[in-house]
Amino acid sequence: MTDILARIGELKKRRNAVILAHNYQIPEVQDAADFVGDSLELSRKAAGLDANTIVFCGVHFMAETAAVLAPGKTVLLPEVEAGCPMADMINGRELRAWKECHPGLKVVCYVNTSAEVKAESDICCTSSNAVAVVNSLGVEEALFVPDKNLAAYVARETGKRLIAWDGYCYIHHRFTPRDIREARALHGGAEVWVHPECPLDVIDLADKVLSTGKMVLEARTTTRREVIVGTEKGIIYRLAKENPAVKFHPAKETALCVHMKMTTLAKVLRALETDTHRVEVPPHVADRARGAIQAMLDIS
Numbered sequence: 520m521t522d523i524l525a526r527i528g529e530l531k532k533r534r535n536a537v538i539l540a541h542n543y544q545i546p547e548v549q550d551a552a553d554f555v556g557d558s559l560e561l562s563r564k565a566a567g568l569d570a571n572t573i574v575f576c577g578v579h580f581m582a583e584t585a586a587v588l589a590p591g592k593t594v595l596l597p598e599v600e601a602g603c604p605m606a607d608m609i610n611g612r613e614l615r616a617w618k619e620c621h622p623g624l625k626v627v628c629y630v631n632t633s634a635e636v637k638a639e640s641d642i643c644c645t646s647s648n649a650v651a652v653v654n655s656l657g658v659e660e661a662l663f664v665p666d667k668n669l670a671a672y673v674a675r676e677t678g679k680r681l682i683a684w685d686g687y688c689y690i691h692h693r694f695t696p697r698d699i700r701e702a703r704a705l706h707g708g709a710e711v712w713v714h715p716e717c718p719l720d721v722i723d724l725a726d727k728v729l730s731t732g733k734m735v736l737e738a739r740t741t742t743r744r745e746v747i748v749g750t751e752k753g754i755i756y757r758l759a760k761e762n763p764a765v766k767f768h769p770a771k772e773t774a775l776c777v778h779m780k781m782t783t784l785a786k787v788l789r790a791l792e793t794d795t796h797r798v799e800v801p802p803h804v805a806d807r808a809r810g811a812i813q814a815m816l817d818i819s
């Protein structure tokens with residue numbers, strides 16, 4: 520591992536590259552990254568970098584977002600199979616057809632979508648800013664793709680009518696009220712944090728509803744000694760590393776996104792050595808997708 524890390528370090532310097540990693544990545548990858556964050560933080564970072572190459576340790580839509588926001592830079596996704604099943608639940612053609620059924624309604628797309636879907640949307644959002652994004656629209660009704668769980672939560676928080684696509688994250692959708700009740704019974708007195716991609720009946724049993732980035736911030740100031748975390752289990756590594764005085768328990772041991780675990784240090788090295796796998800977005804799609812992402816960055 521030391522050899523791989525040394526080689527990654529050399530190549531990063533030679534190529535003026537940075538490594539961005541999502542909070543769900545495996546520990547070695549998080550440790551090797553220059554920046555670890557949630558979807559919103561990683562988008563902001565990609566937009567502001569002056570590196571030539573971005574190695575994106577996450578899933579495909581994240582690398583695409585970086586490519587859209589950093590035109591002219593080389594964006595590499597170390598594992599080409601690392602996609603997001605939720606993002607694949609809607610494509611540009613399906614969204615165009617759906618918009619025709621709802622003429623005049625604005626479209627909010629979750630960042631977990633392809634660039635093609637973003638290009639068909641008015642504004643993008645992440646789990647950190649979805650409530651603020653919907654409030655900023657100044658309308659009472661809008662279309663929301665693809666996550667029906669996030670849409671239900673945001674609709675309730677904003678009082679707006681959101682017509683949602685029938686998509687979901689297979690990790691968060693599987694959390695149940697029983698998981699939360701059992702975790703509370705096991706870790707008496709612990710606070711419960713859940714991600715807004717969870718179903719509403721799970722959210723209703725939580726103490727706090729937080730994106731992964733907001734969990735990281737909350738952990739720095741919490742006065743609680745034990746926290747139950749209802750999101751993909753990979754975030755526990757970062758929470759525990761940064762806050763050794765707090766005990767973090769996963770609300771569900773099996774909450775593991777296989778796509779987020781496909782990236783390894785060996786694949787990061789291969790990406791830097793062989794320029795694989797380059798993520799490119801055709802300029803006519805990128806320009807329109809950038810409009811939706813920029814609209815989001817402007818309000819958050």
Ligand code: 13P
Pocket residue numbers: 542556557558559603631645646647688716729730731732
């Ligand atoms: P955030 O890190 O933005 O909370 O998103 C979670 C997620 O599911 C990313 O795939």
Ligand code: SF4
Pocket residue numbers: 578602603604605606631688689690691751776778779
């Ligand atoms: Fe997609 Fe869910 Fe995996 Fe995130 S955790 S990449 S939303 S499937």
